[in-house]
Amino acid sequence: MAESFVLNTGASIPSIGLGTWQLEPDVVGNAIYAAVKAGYRHIDCASIYCNEKEVGLAFKRLFDEGVVKREDLFITSKLWSDHHAPEDVPEAIGTTLEDLQLDFLDLFLIHEPIRLKKGTTSNPEDFLPPDIPATWEAMEKLYDSGKARAIGVSNFSCKKLEDLLAIARVSPAANQVECHLIWQQDKLRKLCQSRGVHLSAYSPLGSPGTSEVNGPSVLTNPIVISVAEKLQKTPAQVALRWGLQMGQSVLPKSSNTARIMQNFDIFDWSIPEDLMAKFSEIKQACLNSERMFFPLFHERLLRFEYAAHPLSVYKTLEDFWDGEI
Numbered sequence: 605m606a607e608s609f610v611l612n613t614g615a616s617i618p619s620i621g622l623g624t625w626q627l628e629p630d631v632v633g634n635a636i637y638a639a640v641k642a643g644y645r646h647i648d649c650a651s652i653y654c655n656e657k658e659v660g661l662a663f664k665r666l667f668d669e670g671v672v673k674r675e676d677l678f679i680t681s682k683l684w685s686d687h688h689a690p691e692d693v694p695e696a697i698g699t700t701l702e703d704l705q706l707d708f709l710d711l712f713l714i715h716e717p718i719r720l721k722k723g724t725t726s727n728p729e730d731f732l733p734p735d736i737p738a739t740w741e742a743m744e745k746l747y748d749s750g751k752a753r754a755i756g757v758s759n760f761s762c763k764k765l766e767d768l769l770a771i772a773r774v775s776p777a778a779n780q781v782e783c784h785l786i787w788q789q790d791k792l793r794k795l796c797q798s799r800g801v802h803l804s805a806y807s808p809l810g811s812p813g814t815s816e817v818n819g820p821s822v823l824t825n826p827i828v829i830s831v832a833e834k835l836q837k838t839p840a841q842v843a844l845r846w847g848l849q850m851g852q853s854v855l856p857k858s859s860n861t862a863r864i865m866q867n868f869d870i871f872d873w874s875i876p877e878d879l880m881a882k883f884s885e886i887k888q889a890c891l892n893s894e895r896m897f898f899p900l901f902h903e904r905l906l907r908f909e910y911a912a913h914p915l916s917v918y919k920t921l922e923d924f925w926d927g928e929i
């Protein structure tokens with residue numbers, strides 16, 4: 605299994621990256637240091653994670669100690685929703701680059717198709733109507749300038765991705781979305797593959813421990829457990845290896861050195877075809893009528909409830925996800 609995938613820019617994206625959401629500022633540095641020492645070459649960051657300064661200190665330490673060089677790492681960050689105005693996009697990447705102590709990003713993503721008033725985080729009264737074509741044009745200028753060696757999006761439905769592809773001068777290189785064994789994203793994966801957009805899988809372990817996640821757990825799914833037992837691997841390793849074999853990069857987060865190492869130990873074995881086929885038996889999204897009887901049973905775990913509001917352009921979650929929920 606290749607340890608990287610090729611983006612539509614020609615650059616390689618390492619197939620496993622360390623997630624940094626919910627890594628507190630006092631632990632994120634050690635997690636990144638342990639991950640890079642273990643072999644990770646891809647780190648997924650975002651300004652809204654409020655830890656980019658500490659991430660930058662960890663990069664500096666790794667470079668100063670000669671553990672890796674800048675060109676050995678693939679670093680992603682994301683444009684927060686309060687900086688969608690075209691004139692604010694350069695400021696956003698400027699702050700991120702300063703915090704991360706870098707000259708360029710390997711990938712810069714629009715974090716979500718939501719626009720907020722500048723300086724705000726997620727209150728409904730701060731919603732503004734998004735203008736993705738205008739924001740994307742500003743992202744394209746960052747790509748032209750070399751500050752972002754690839755640009756892409758995150759949390760875009762098939763419809764929103766197709767709308768963007770229809771107007772983009774520079775095609776998005778990636779769509780980073782929730783993707784794991786209980787939300788497999790078959791439709792989006794097919795679209796991405798057919799249009800040369802890399803699918804990068806966030807919450808590949810089902811985000812256990814996240815308070816807003818109330819649905820079923822990837823790591824305790826009986827099919828995942830039985831495949832893990834047959835292969836003598838952990839459920840987490842099986843969940844990540846499934847992602848690689850489906851052609852997506854996976855972005856597990858861990859603060860624990862042993863789990864960081866375990867999650868990287870997925871390259872010298874594979875899930876045979878007959879066991880891969882078992883994963884299609886894992887029930888995916890319910891029809892709406894079914895969901896009334898089995899709420900939260902099989903649906904997105906991170907649904908962006910905050911986006912659906914009478915003051916938002918998205919009145920319902922169905923609007924936000926264009927029915928893909």
Ligand SMILES: NC(=O)c1ccc[n+]([C@@H]2O[C@H](COP(=O)([O-])OP(=O)(O)OC[C@H]3O[C@@H](n4cnc5c(N)ncnc54)[C@H](OP(=O)(O)O)[C@@H]3O)[C@@H](O)[C@H]2O)c1
Nearest residue numbers: 623624625648806807808809810811813840856857858859
């Ligand atoms: N673009 C977006 O909107 C978006 C949204 C969500 C996430 N993301 C990105 O994707 C990354 C990963 O997603 P996530 O943090 O939601 O969820 P995740 O990686 O699916 O799950 C992380 C959780 O799994 C635990 N864990 C890690 N390795 C494990 C193992 N081997 N066995 C058992 N438990 C394990 C971690 O606990 P310990 O820390 O204690 O190990 C942590 O609680 C984020 O950090 C972020 O970079 C992006």
